[in-house]
Amino acid sequence: MPLAAVMTAPNQPVEVQQLPDPILEKGGIILETLYSEVCGTDVHLLHGRLEGVPYPIIPGHFSVGRVVETGGAVSDVNGKLIQPGAIATFLDVHETCYNCWYCLVAKASTRCPQRKVYGVTYSAKDGLLGGWSELIYLKPGVKVLTLPEEVSPKQFIAGGCALPTALHAIDRAQIQIGDVVVVQGCGPVGLSAAILALLSGAGKVIVIDKFESRLVVAKSFGVDETLAIKADDPRQHIERVLELTNGHGADVTIEATGIPIAVKEGLNMTRNGGRYVIVGHYTNTGEILINPHLEINLKHIDIRGTWGIDFSHFYRMIELLKRHSDSSKNIAWSSIISRSYTLKEINQALADVEQGSVLKAVIQPNLS
Amino acid sequence: MPLAAVMTAPNQPVEVQQLPDPILEKGGIILETLYSEVCGTDVHLLHGRLEGVPYPIIPGHFSVGRVVETGGAVSDVNGKLIQPGAIATFLDVHETCYNCWYCLVAKASTRCPQRKVYGVTYSAKDGLLGGWSELIYLKPGVKVLTLPEEVSPKQFIAGGCALPTALHAIDRAQIQIGDVVVVQGCGPVGLSAAILALLSGAGKVIVIDKFESRLVVAKSFGVDETLAIKADDPRQHIERVLELTNGHGADVTIEATGIPIAVKEGLNMTRNGGRYVIVGHYTNTGEILINPHLEINLKHIDIRGTWGIDFSHFYRMIELLKRHSDSSKNIAWSSIISRSYTLKEINQALADVEQGSVLKAVIQPNLS
Amino acid sequence: MPLAAVMTAPNQPVEVQQLPDPILEKGGIILETLYSEVCGTDVHLLHGRLEGVPYPIIPGHFSVGRVVETGGAVSDVNGKLIQPGAIATFLDVHETCYNCWYCLVAKASTRCPQRKVYGVTYSAKDGLLGGWSELIYLKPGVKVLTLPEEVSPKQFIAGGCALPTALHAIDRAQIQIGDVVVVQGCGPVGLSAAILALLSGAGKVIVIDKFESRLVVAKSFGVDETLAIKADDPRQHIERVLELTNGHGADVTIEATGIPIAVKEGLNMTRNGGRYVIVGHYTNTGEILINPHLEINLKHIDIRGTWGIDFSHFYRMIELLKRHSDSSKNIAWSSIISRSYTLKEINQALADVEQGSVLKAVIQPNLS
Amino acid sequence: MPLAAVMTAPNQPVEVQQLPDPILEKGGIILETLYSEVCGTDVHLLHGRLEGVPYPIIPGHFSVGRVVETGGAVSDVNGKLIQPGAIATFLDVHETCYNCWYCLVAKASTRCPQRKVYGVTYSAKDGLLGGWSELIYLKPGVKVLTLPEEVSPKQFIAGGCALPTALHAIDRAQIQIGDVVVVQGCGPVGLSAAILALLSGAGKVIVIDKFESRLVVAKSFGVDETLAIKADDPRQHIERVLELTNGHGADVTIEATGIPIAVKEGLNMTRNGGRYVIVGHYTNTGEILINPHLEINLKHIDIRGTWGIDFSHFYRMIELLKRHSDSSKNIAWSSIISRSYTLKEINQALADVEQGSVLKAVIQPNLS
Structure with missing residues (x-):
């Protein structure tokens, strides 16, 4: 019986529990978890800030593992048969229906009401449907990709859910060669967006954060300028961009x-x-005064919200890691990881992410 | 010596003054004004809400007149020689430089710092450079179009500055056949946008305003639904759209x-x-609380500011009036005009526009 | 046992045969056919010009009928329960997988290799999977819409497969208000494209064909100019457009x-x-000499191929028919239909479509 | 009296002639030429393949030089005063009018009929208006930029006219991160496009040419694959791409x-x-058979012609050279240059470019 870290209710310490073994259906897959992660959404889950979450839950939406067993022959999107022992990952978003008005007419599939998300919308009673667990059960129809050999599990989790999210934001940004790009915030999504802006031919990439420690990491990836927000001079970074x-x-x-x-x-x-691309507002953190004349109309500006990811972002993320992991074009993805945690250390991991003392926290459920 | 209505300073009554005759330069044109208009910007000018306005000024940015004299041979953009007696109009925005970073690199020519605007950025001391005047002087280089015979001067001014502004907004909106379009506000710009949305194949056009009298006019142009904002139930129109x-x-x-x-x-x-296209915020009327999560990011929405017009909008406006003024495809543009005013009645016109008791006020400087 | 018109092999007369009753599965629907149609693709099928067609087949891809029976509760995309007696239609393209590289990564779902098409890729041995039949069997998962009461079955079939195809082409064309639009060809797709161009705010719509009889119909829908191709002066229509x-x-x-x-x-x-939007080349009719310098690069032109339709085009087609079928905004869709044919008359219908002597031929399988 | 290489008529050897000193007008600039280039267009000029060329001409459209004298105070687009001794370059395309239907309504300024091009549309009798000359005269209104100190004149000419042309093509291509990009042709434009595709985050860049020597250069810039066209197996490279x-x-x-x-x-x-972006067809080299069904419509493909450059491409080219010339992000632009030639060697340079034995030929008019 596998161990999993369970968030029993909002604002309660996460507990490590022993849960029943998964029952393998035809088309399903059992993964032995190698890595999962703690992201900002998990902090929101801890504080009960998302609606409709069926506590108790096993958090962890992006994960990578080793295939233990498959329910018959199961293939990935490229038509490749998934074998026991393979290193595999999967799109956390599941059951997008491709049968409703959102999916088919509005072409806004990331807003499909049927979507389920591993680690967020499933109860721990539904099974091992989150990554903070020794085993993960992939239900039939979950979109699985086996990692190419160029991409290590650690590199994959270094990208984590932030990388495809940033990729979606970069698509929305339509960067042209030479564009000056500012990234506000140097957590995993912001840092990923900055790296992708560099890869897109930006003429200058400027990253802003309040933590110097994060900006040092951004600098190591080659961004042109980093600007720390000064509590005592809150307009300084704005003026510096100008x-x-x-x-x-x-x-x-x-x-x-x-x-x-x-x-x-x-x-x-x-x-x-x-x-102006908004990709950081994944939960309700309140309102802000905006001047529609000065800040939107007079500027003739485009503002673009960016919700969620679809399979293309996930697929392209892995292609990207593959391309930029060889020796000649190396990007040191693994250096994004600040620290690894065991299941027992998850409350510490959540605290560290919340305080910003780590840039990225990964979970290794099978270490103790 | 021609008469003109002069706004001497903010918050002072407009005065009718006799001003010197224009001095005709090579390439310049003298127009006898047939129609000008009072738009929302003129109310802002009256209250000193725009920056850098060189009072005293002759307001009136969109106008149409009869050519009195040209400074040598002057042609319009189509290469047609402009003859005395012709009915002509011109783009109020003047001296866009096509030589600066905004014009040439950022491709945001409506934000060119060199722009001058008839009726707004010229002092009355600079000459007859506004439409609230018996004569208007078109400086060399002003972009002039002669009206096609299908378009009467009255139809042109019924479109006024609102029609090309709405055309720009509609371009930004990228309406596809069948789209449901809501227009907030049924002043000249909103009404024009609603008419253009109908022409663009919208599946449903809904117009919202607080004045029932304006909504009646919108209805006469064939919009599908009109919603009045109720002071005692301020969410009713929002719920009705849903x-x-x-x-x-x-x-x-x-x-x-x-x-x-x-x-x-x-x-x-x-x-x-x-x-979501913003085109109504032409002056600073303050801030509003926006929730970036609920109102932008979660909605995966695009917000598009729309500043000013360029020559293409002006040119296409006249083509549009030409197309939709014949008997088979008639749009009753003239019915947009609520009332005509003489120069002496301009203070009344400004008051009426400000109170919203007229939808559109036009000026006939050569009537008394 | 229902009658159906069966194309047994290329270049053989179509035969009316009695076929077994359909076996209703859970989620399936049996329709009594009211209308189907003969389109250009059917002529290609007759001559064996499409690859991989499993003759014998029952042609007829767009159809409308009355629901006879459903396999349990079946809902349409709007969530509306489909009742016996309802008038329903369905998207001929079926089994787009939303699980492959084309669907999910390339976002080119009309090129999904899993697609099946009623009336084209199914054998008559597979069941009643084409519209030239008294009954049509809708397999589970076929995307069904019930017709709104404003849209008669005849109006629907007047639109037929041509209307959503033209809608796709118009989306690709990105018409702006005032654009001059030329449509080459006044068959059902060309005529539909011309009507949609008018609805999109085109400044002028010009339709070209070799049959004067078709151009007369186009003229009745309000297009601005019709140009007949003259065999003895093959450049005349080109020069006229210029x-x-x-x-x-x-x-x-x-x-x-x-x-x-x-x-x-x-x-x-x-x-x-x-x-330049290409939407007419649905089968291989050979090559043409193109000058890449004069006809593409020097012109700085965009050429856009348009393959197939997806559900959004089908859904929006019905919304469009609904909007433009009421008395105030009427478009006389039914006048597109040149003639109705019974199952026994289908060989005549095919001959008429091939010769161009009819603009649009519809089939009424339950008439005799 | 300066020396210049003059193309007196099509298919005649270029002659070095002594020409009158330029007459400096207000706003004009005299440049001492440091580098000019021989591009494919010059070979077309030699063979009389362009229409309306006013032979005799001084070819050389992209050039860089040292400012000898200015006609009063002249500023560049950034507002910087141009001083004698400065290293300056200029946009060869001149007199785009921003006053005609093409410029203002069709927004196709690279098709403005008023355009003049240094080295192409000016006669040698009009003055020193081409780069194959010891001095170049920049007429008032020519758009000038001084080189930033990070960009050497040699690096600039290594980019030459090919780099902004390729930049325009890349803008048209709308590359997304991870896209596989094939470039056909490894002359200066193709090689530049390949470099820019790499900079844009392409997932793989494949370059095709018939000269192995050119592919070796492409490889040195980091492209992923190079494919040589085999005369004896003309489909091999196509199959390899698949x-x-x-x-x-x-x-x-x-x-x-x-x-x-x-x-x-x-x-x-x-x-x-x-x-599919077409940017190589700058002169008429004949027709090719295209199958509209198989090669356009069935593929649902976009084809985009790319004519000329505007100032934004020129401006961004220099910013790009500046960014990618420092030690940490170095691109070895200068290695694109195969050989330098003096004015006397120009016939050799033309022959070398025509035969493809050099990738890029530059001219140093002040060397002997």
């Missing part, structure tokens, strides 16, 4: 903070006719 | 109110993955 | 002919920087 | 050959729903 852009502001600004005031600041750092 | 759209909200919402709260309401009336 | 556009050519040209030379002509009728 | 893309073809293919057959091949190497 200085760095001949007074115009950035062509593209990407918000990855989840803090409402960042939206107001970001609009003021973006040039007339520029693009 | 009802009319299976609970989804509109595919496209166009803001044409200039009122900050409309932005918040508009976001809540737009569907996930929809487009 | 004349009608100040020598520039059209902003948008839509090819709906299936004839290779039309592509060359169409490029020459389109302006520099314009869009 | 192999490298799971049989799908490239997401994006960029044509930079000027050879009609490449267009047919390129369409066959591009995936369903992909983009």
Whole structure:
């Protein structure tokens, strides 16, 4: 009987529990978890900030593991048969229906009402449907990819859920060669967005955060400028962006903070006719005063919300890790990971992520 | 010596003054004014709400007149020689430089710092550079079009500055056949946007305003639904939009109110993955609380500011009036005009526009 | 035992045969056919021009009928329960997988290799899976819509498969208000594209065909100009388009002919920087000489192929028919239908469509 | 009196002539030429393949030099005063009018009929208006940029006219992170496009040419695959592209050959729903048979012609050279240059470019 870390209710310590073994259906897969992660959403889950969550739950939406057993012949999207022993990962978002108005007419499949999400919308009573567990059960129809040999499980989890989310934001940003890109927030999504902006041919990438320790990591990935927010001079970073852009502001600004005031600041750092992509607001953290004349209409600006990911972002994420993991084009993805935690250390991991003392926390459920 | 209505300073009554005759330069044109208009911007000018306005000024940015004299041979953009007696109009925005970073690199020519605007950025001391005057002087380089015979001067001014502004907003909205379009505000810009949404193949056009009298006019142009804002039930119109759209909200919402709260309401009336176009905020009327999670990111929405017009909108406006003025495809543009005023009646016109008791006020400077 | 018209092999007369009653599965539906149609694809099928067709087949991909029986509770995409007696239609394209690289990564679902098409890719031995039959069997998972009461079955079939195909082409064309649109070919797709261009706010719609009889119909729908191709002066229509556009050519040209030379002509009728949409080439009719310098690069032109339709085009087609069938906004869809045929008359119908002597042929399988 | 290389008539050897000193007007600039180049267009000029060329001409459209004298105070687009001694370059395309239908309404300024091009549309009798000359005269209004100190004149000319042309093509290609990009042709434009595709985050860049020597250079810039066209197996490279893309073809293919057959091949190497950008056809080299069904419509493909450059491409080219010339992000632009030639050696340079024995030939008019 596998061990799993269970969030029993909001604002309660996570407990390690022994849960029943999964029952393998035709088309299903049992994974032995190698890595899962703690992301900002997990902190929101801990504090009960998401609606409709069926506590108790096993959190952990992005994970990678070793295939223990498959329910008959199961293939990945590329038509490759998934074998026991293979290293596999899967899209946490599940049951997007491709049969409703959102999916088929509005073409907004990340807003499909049928979606289920591993680690978020399943109860621990439904089975091992989250990554903070020694085993994960992949239900029939879950979209699985086996990792190419160039991509280690650690590199995959270093990308984690932040990388495809940032990829979606970068698609929305439509960066042209030479664009100046500002990224607000240097958590996993912001850092990933900054790396992807560099890869997209940005002419300059500027990253803003309040933690110097995070900015040091961003610098190590080659971003051009890092700006620390000063509590005693809260406009300094805004003015610095204008200085760095001949007074115009950035062509593209990407918000990855989840803090409402960042939206107001970001609009003021973006040039007339520029693009402002919001990707950090995954939970309700309140309102902010916006001036529609000065901050939107007069600037002739585009603002683009970015909700969730679809399979293409997940698929392309792995292709990207594969391309940029060989020796000649190396990106040191693993250096994004600040620390690994066992199941027993998860409450510490959550606290560290919440305080920002780690940039990225990964979970290794089979270590003790 | 021609008469002109001069706004001498903010919050002072407009005065009719006799001003010197224009001095005709090579490439310049003298127009005898047939119609000008009073738009919302003129009310802002009256109250000193725009920055850098060189009072005293002659307001009136969109106008149409009869050519009195040209400074040598002057041609319009189609290469047609402009003859005395011709009915001509011109783009109020002048001196866009096509030589600066905004014009050439950022491709945001409506934000060119060199722009001058008839009726707004010229002092009355600079000459007859506004439409509230018996004569208007078109400086060399002003972009002039002669009206095709299908378009009467009255039809042109019924479109006025609102029609190309709405055309720009509609371009930004990228309406697809069948889209549900909500227009917030039924002043000249909102009404024009509603008419253009109908022409663009919208599946349903819903117009919202607080004045029933304006909604009646919208209805006469064939919009599908009109919703009056109820002071005693301020969410009723929002809920009604949701009802009319299976609970989804509109595919496209166009803001044409200039009122900050409309932005918040508009976001809540737009569907996930929809487009929200802001075109009504031409002056600073304050801030509004926006929730970046609920109103932008979770909705995966696009917000698009729309500043000013360029020559293409002006040119296409006249083509549009030409097409839709013949008997078989008639749009009753002239019915947009609520009332005509002489120069002496301009203070009344400004008061009427400000109170919203007229939908559109036109000026006939050569009537008395 | 229902009668059906069966195409037994290429280039053989279609035979009316008695076939076994359908076996209703859970989620399946039996329809009594009211209307089906003969389209250009059926002529291609008759001559064996499509690959991989499992003759014998029952042709007829777009159809409408009355629900006889459902296999348990079956709902349409709007969640509405489908009742016996309801008038229903369905998307002929079936089994798009939303699970492969084409569907999920390339986002080209109309190229999904799993697609099946009623009336084309099913054998008559597989059941009543084509519209030229008294009964049609809708397999579980077929996407069904019940017709709103504003849309009669005859209006629906007047639109037929051509209308959503044209809608897809119009989406690809990105018509802006005022654009001059040329449509090459006035068969059902071309005529539908012309009607939709008018609905999209085109400034001028010009339709070209070799049959005057078809152009007369186009004229009745309000297109601005019709140009007949003259065998003795094959450049006349091209020159006429240039004349009608100040020598520039059209902003948008839509090819709906299936004839290779039309592509060359169409490029020459389109302006520099314009869009050329190809939607008529649904089967291989050979090659044409194109000059990449003169006809593509120098013109800075966009050429856009348009393959198939997805559910959104089908859904929006019905919304469109609903909107434009009431008395105030009437479009006389039914006048597109040249003639109705019984099952026994199908060989005549095929001959008439092939010769172009009818614009649109519909089938009424339950008439005799 | 400066020396210049003059092309007196088509198919005649270029002659070095002594020409009158330029007469400096207000706003004009005299440059001492440091580098000019020989590009494919110059070979077309030599053979009289462009229409309306006013022989005798001084070819050389992209050049860089040292400012000798300015006609009063002249500023560049950034507002920086241009001083004698500064290293400056300029956009060869001149007199785009921003006053005509093409510039203002069609927004196709690279098709403005007023355009003049240094080295192409000016006669040697009009002055020193081409780069194959010891001095170049920049007429008032020519758009000038001074080189930032990070960009050497040699690096600038290594980019030459090919780099902004490729930048325009890459903008048209809308590369997303991870896209597979094929570039047909490894001349200066093709090689530049390949470098820019790498910079844009392409997942794989494949370059095709018939000269192994050029492919070696491409390889040195980091492209993933190079494919040589085999005279004895002319489909091999097409099949290899399909192999490298799971049989799908490239997401994006960029044509930079000027050879009609490449267009047919390129369409066959591009995936369903992909983009095919044509940028190599700058002169008429004949026609090619295209199958509209198989190669366009069935593939649901976009084809995009790319004519000329505007100032934004030129401006961004210099920003790009600045960014990628520092030690940490170095791109070895100078290695694109195969050989330098003096004015006297120009006939040799033309022959070398025509035969493809050099990838890029630059001219140093002040060397002897």
